[in-house]
Amino acid sequence: MSSAIHIRDLCKTYVVSEREAGVLAALQSLVHRHTEEVNAVDGLTFDVAPGEIVGFLGPNGAGKTTTLKMLSGLLHPTAGEVAVLDYVPWRREKAFLRQITLVMGQRNQLVWDIPAIDSFELNRAIYRIPQADYRRTLDELTDLLELGPLLRKPVRNLSLGERMKCEIAAALLHRPQVLFLDEPTIGLDVTMQRRIRTFIGEYNHRYGATVLLTSHYMADVEALCRRVVVIHHGKLLFDGELSRLVQRFTAHKTIVVQLGDCLADLHAYGEVMTCEDGHVTLRVPKAETARVTERLLADLPVVDLTVEDPPIEEVIEQVFAQE
Amino acid sequence: MRALLDVYIQQFKTTLAAQVQYRAALVIWTIGHILDPVIYLVVWSTVARSSGGSVGGFDTGEFAAYFIALMLVNHATFSWLMWEYDYRIRHGDLSFALLRPIHPIHADIADNVSFKLITFTVMLPIAAGLAMVFHPTLHLVPWAAMAFVPVLILAFIVRFLVEWTLAMAAFWTTRVSAINQMYFVVVLFLSGQVAPLELFPFPIQVVAAILPFRWTIGFPVELLLGRLTPIEALTGFAVQVAWLALSLALLRIIWRAGVRLYSAVGA
Numbered sequence: 001m002s003s004a005i006h007i008r009d010l011c012k013t014y015v016v017s018e019r020e021a022g023v024l025a026a027l028q029s030l031v032h033r034h035t036e037e038v039n040a041v042d043g044l045t046f047d048v049a050p051g052e053i054v055g056f057l058g059p060n061g062a063g064k065t066t067t068l069k070m071l072s073g074l075l076h077p078t079a080g081e082v083a084v085l086d087y088v089p090w091r092r093e094k095a096f097l098r099q100i101t102l103v104m105g106q107r108n109q110l111v112w113d114i115p116a117i118d119s120f121e122l123n124r125a126i127y128r129i130p131q132a133d134y135r136r137t138l139d140e141l142t143d144l145l146e147l148g149p150l151l152r153k154p155v156r157n158l159s160l161g162e163r164m165k166c167e168i169a170a171a172l173l174h175r176p177q178v179l180f181l182d183e184p185t186i187g188l189d190v191t192m193q194r195r196i197r198t199f200i201g202e203y204n205h206r207y208g209a210t211v212l213l214t215s216h217y218m219a220d221v222e223a224l225c226r227r228v229v230v231i232h233h234g235k236l237l238f239d240g241e242l243s244r245l246v247q248r249f250t251a252h253k254t255i256v257v258q259l260g261d262c263l264a265d266l267h268a269y270g271e272v273m274t275c276e277d278g279h280v281t282l283r284v285p286k287a288e289t290a291r292v293t294e295r296l297l298a299d300l301p302v303v304d305l306t307v308e309d310p311p312i313e314e315v316i317e318q319v320f321a322q323e
Numbered sequence: 324m325r326a327l328l329d330v331y332i333q334q335f336k337t338t339l340a341a342q343v344q345y346r347a348a349l350v351i352w353t354i355g356h357i358l359d360p361v362i363y364l365v366v367w368s369t370v371a372r373s374s375g376g377s378v379g380g381f382d383t384g385e386f387a388a389y390f391i392a393l394m395l396v397n398h399a400t401f402s403w404l405m406w407e408y409d410y411r412i413r414h415g416d417l418s419f420a421l422l423r424p425i426h427p428i429h430a431d432i433a434d435n436v437s438f439k440l441i442t443f444t445v446m447l448p449i450a451a452g453l454a455m456v457f458h459p460t461l462h463l464v465p466w467a468a469m470a471f472v473p474v475l476i477l478a479f480i481v482r483f484l485v486e487w488t489l490a491m492a493a494f495w496t497t498r499v500s501a502i503n504q505m506y507f508v509v510v511l512f513l514s515g516q517v518a519p520l521e522l523f524p525f526p527i528q529v530v531a532a533i534l535p536f537r538w539t540i541g542f543p544v545e546l547l548l549g550r551l552t553p554i555e556a557l558t559g560f561a562v563q564v565a566w567l568a569l570s571l572a573l574l575r576i577i578w579r580a581g582v583r584l585y586s587a588v589g590a
Binding site for chain 2: 069076097102111112118119124127
């Protein structure tokens with residue numbers, strides 16, 4: 001097995017019926033239904049090596065969830081190849097299902113009215129996890145996610161973050177080799193996001209699991225993923241190291257200058273992004289960074305100066321805006 | 324097999340724990356299952372009394388026995404899948420079920436059985452109470468009473484499989500409630516719930532004998548009450564087994580087609 005996840009020219013087309021708003025249109029649609037084909041995923045190709053964590057990025061509707069559903073066997077591709085751990089996902093063989101997991105941040109699988117530990121026991125039985133392994137994994141997950149006091153409370157009494165931690169634990173009890181994580185930190189506060197992020201890294205490190213992660217929080221991606229795959233309108237836009245994404249898609253650098261006392265007008269040097277407490281942030285074309293820096297230092301009483309790449313959020317925004 | 328048993332035990336535990344949280348809902352469901360047969364019992368007893376003590380071979384005591392036994396058999400074999408299936412498909416619960424290395428029907432069976440375990444603690448005393456009020460006449464035949472156990476279990480399984488299969492209509496249509504309504508009317512008349520099937524015109528009896536519903540409700544009741552000859556009982560058992568095989572086969576075929584559609588149009 002060379003790659004844990006293998007995708008070649010993958011396509012998924014949905015047929016959706018659509019109509020104009022209004023009663024007349026509703027009546028018309030009874031007679032003649034207007035349908036349209038939507039290419040949710042349109043010729044996607046990439047591979048993920050075993051043990052790799054890859055950030056899977058794209059704006060809403062880019063086809064991320066559709067791809068994850070094809071990878072986990074919930075959706076049948078319209079065309080192209082897909083293999084996960086050398087299995088064809090949509091056949092949903094039991095041996096395959098025992099080695100993967102799909103966590104969707106907005107969906108719950110835990111039984112609402114009973115403590116999470118009871119749902120865990122059910123998963124143990126369903127996944128046929130030997131008792132000793134189950135105990136060990138549960139202890140580890142309890143430790144890593146700090147689940148201790150949560151396990152015996154009815155799930156409906158848990159906070160969103162607490163519930164998400166339990167959801168993640170439930171999804172990992174069978175120690176899957178491949179994790180599909182769809183917005184696992186959505187709606188969580190910063191502390192909880194960080195906790196879950198750290199945990200995903202730790203799980204990957206400890207078990208050598210392959211992780212494909214979508215998130216709208218760039219902090220998740222920056223902390224976990226060396227490599228990102230960016231898609232837009234179902235097509236591949238970028239596949240490579242996160243740092244290269246920044247280099248490739250930004251023609252600008254950010255220069256932050258701290259000036260002694262005077263609040264000089266720096267518009268002559270570049271685009272002023274912000275100006276607070278004597279700190280001025282300038283956006284300048286990459287090629288001119290050296291020259292502008294030189295001029296700033298020569299012309300002004302500069303206390304401090306740093307040259308940075310723009311924040312990743314901004315880069316991503318630009319990437320999508322270009323299309 | 325042992326692994327599957329483990330799943331059932333865990334599923335029992337979770338559904339028992341979840342269901343006792345909704346005691347009010349349990350009581351309401353159960354009342355519905357008591358009220359229906361009691362109404363038919365009162366109606367038929369009245370009819371029997373006003374037509375000289377009996378109708379079509381049933382006197383008031385026999386009607387009482389019939390409808391009390393029917394109440395228990397119907398409760399033992401009913402399911403609520405057809406009301407739930409649509410929701411599962413539209414709300415993505417099915418996706419979670421599909422990601423698990425086990426057929427979702429097992430969870431449903433365990434869920435159903437654990438519900439019955441709880442509600443029968445109420446149903447049995449109520450049946451005893453109804454017996455005190457309506458004075459059923461029981462002609463218990465030992466062999467028939469013994470045969471009743473496997474027949475009831477088969478009845479449960481067949482009804483469950485048939486309803487699980489019909490519930491899968493939700494894969495193809497969003498208008499399942501219309502199908503459900505039609506199904507329940509057919510079952511009401513052709514299973515022996517409104518009246519013993521002996522009282523129906525012959526053509527209806529023929530239709531009822533072909534369809535599975537009679538074999539999952541009326542037949543076990545008639546057997547328990549000692550109204551069947553050994554030959555009739557054996558024939559009924561054979562028909563049950565035939566329906567078991569047929570419904571299993573249908574369930575598999577339709578399940579595959581349904582999931583194929585589900586994974587084509589978007590889960």
